[in-house]
Amino acid sequence: MPATTPITLSTFLSERDISRFWFRVTLPDAEGHLLWTGHRNEHGYGQIRIWHRAWYTHRVSFVIANGEIPDGLVIDHTCRTPACVAPLHLELVTQAENMRRARRTHCKRGHALEGSNVYIRPDNGTRQCRACAALRRQGGKAA
Ligand SMILES: [Zn+2]
Ligand SMILES: [Zn+2]
Incomplete structure (x- = not known):
């Protein structure tokens, strides 16, 4: 395998990882948020350790629901709630669009x-x- 092959989450995400993931998510609240109850970083984003790497939980949720995130694109929380992992609140956007929205x-x-x-x-x-x-x-x- 060439050294430049990126490590992609979807290639090694197991059924066990997926059930472990949803086990740490709340039931939908009135606004439909599914909040991560495990570790969060200083900005409020959930993180989970899978295969010795820390992953953002909204990225994991997106990959479970939709498959791999294409190169150059990022996930935007349309609900502006960093700990939310609801697939319906996540949208695939370009980095530039994400920066524009954040401001x-x-x-x-x-x-x-x-x-x-x-x-x-x-x-x-x-x-x-x-x-x-x-x-x-x-x-x-x-x-
Ligand atoms: Zn949400
Ligand atoms: Zn207002």
């Missing part, structure tokens, strides 16, 4: 994500919009 300055409803309108969720470390949180409290399921 977003407004929430999905158009509120500015700056100053006192931003708070950090303690459970997963994501930046959240206070105005939207207030709307959710007022409107319940409608928001």
Whole structure:
């Protein structure tokens, strides 16, 4: 095998690895997040050790659901929740697109994500919009 062959997760992921993975994930919450309950890094991303290497759990989830991640593409959490591994909340994007999205300055409803309108969720470390949180409290399921 040439030395340049990349180590790809899908080639050695076993049934046992897969069941071990889902065993450490919560049931879907109201927003459909499946949260990783095992080790998380300083940015809130879940990590799992498979075959002596640490892998990001959202990448593992994507590979289980969709197969290998093509070269040059990365996984974006469309739900902005680093610990979430829900396949429906993960999207394959280019590195450039991912960087562009990470710099977003407004929430999905158009509120500015700056100053006192931003708070950090303690459970997963994501930046959240206070105005939207207030709307959710007022409107319940409608928001
Ligand atoms: Zn999610
Ligand atoms: Zn908002």
